[in-house]
Amino acid sequence: METETATRWLSDTEQRTWRTHLEVSKLLMHQLEKDLQPFGLTMNDYEILVNLSESDESRMRMSDLATATLQSKSRLSHQITRMEAAGLVRREHCESDRRGLFAVLTDEGMETMRRVAPQHVASVRTHFIDLLTAQSQEELRAALAPVAEHLHGQRGKL
Structure with missing residues (x-):
């Protein structure tokens, strides 16, 4: 016979806290994403650009970037492919590890960050x-x- 553990259901206060958190998280991310649309960016794009712009030499190993952005390596690879097509990033081989790849912020990617970051910060402030x-x-x-x-x-x- 299977042993049952008692479920610790949420109290009314805990339920309201949890649901408010979910509502705010979803609405805020939706609004921030909407505010990036005029620039042709998604929140994922912006997060990648931020990570690269703040890293040494504006580059990160793909595996480290996947970890930093909580994306699978496969999903990140597709994301980087789209961003490469837009001229925002490029891939470079790692000299010390032939299998390793770097994502590198291009000049156009850095210029995009300079243009978008003030608007994004204003959106974070406002909302x-x-x-x-x-x-x-x-x-x-x-x-x-x-x-x-x-x-x-x-x-x-x-």
């Missing part, structure tokens, strides 16, 4: 940061930190 007091921001950061830490620990177990 998130400016709606919270400094104290609320600190409380939210403190409340979410244990969740982020837990989930970062789970990544290694996948």
Whole structure:
């Protein structure tokens, strides 16, 4: 006979907290994505551009970029192919590992970042940061930190 463990159902308060989090996460990402559309970018595109623009020599190993963006290597490869066609990135072989590839930000990709980043930051401010007091921001950061830490620990177990 199978052993049953008691399900710890969410209380009304916990349910409201969870559903509010889901609603805000979905709506915010939808809005940020919508605000990137005039530039021909998706949130995935923008995240890749940010990672590359902040890395040494504007380049990252594909495997590291996949990890940083929480994408499978296959999904990232397709994403990079689309971004290459748009002239935003290019692939380069790794001299020390013949199987390894780098994603490299092109000049056009960097120019796109310079053009889009101010608009994206304005969108983040309008739809998130400016709606919270400094104290609320600190409380939210403190409340979410244990969740982020837990989930970062789970990544290694996948």
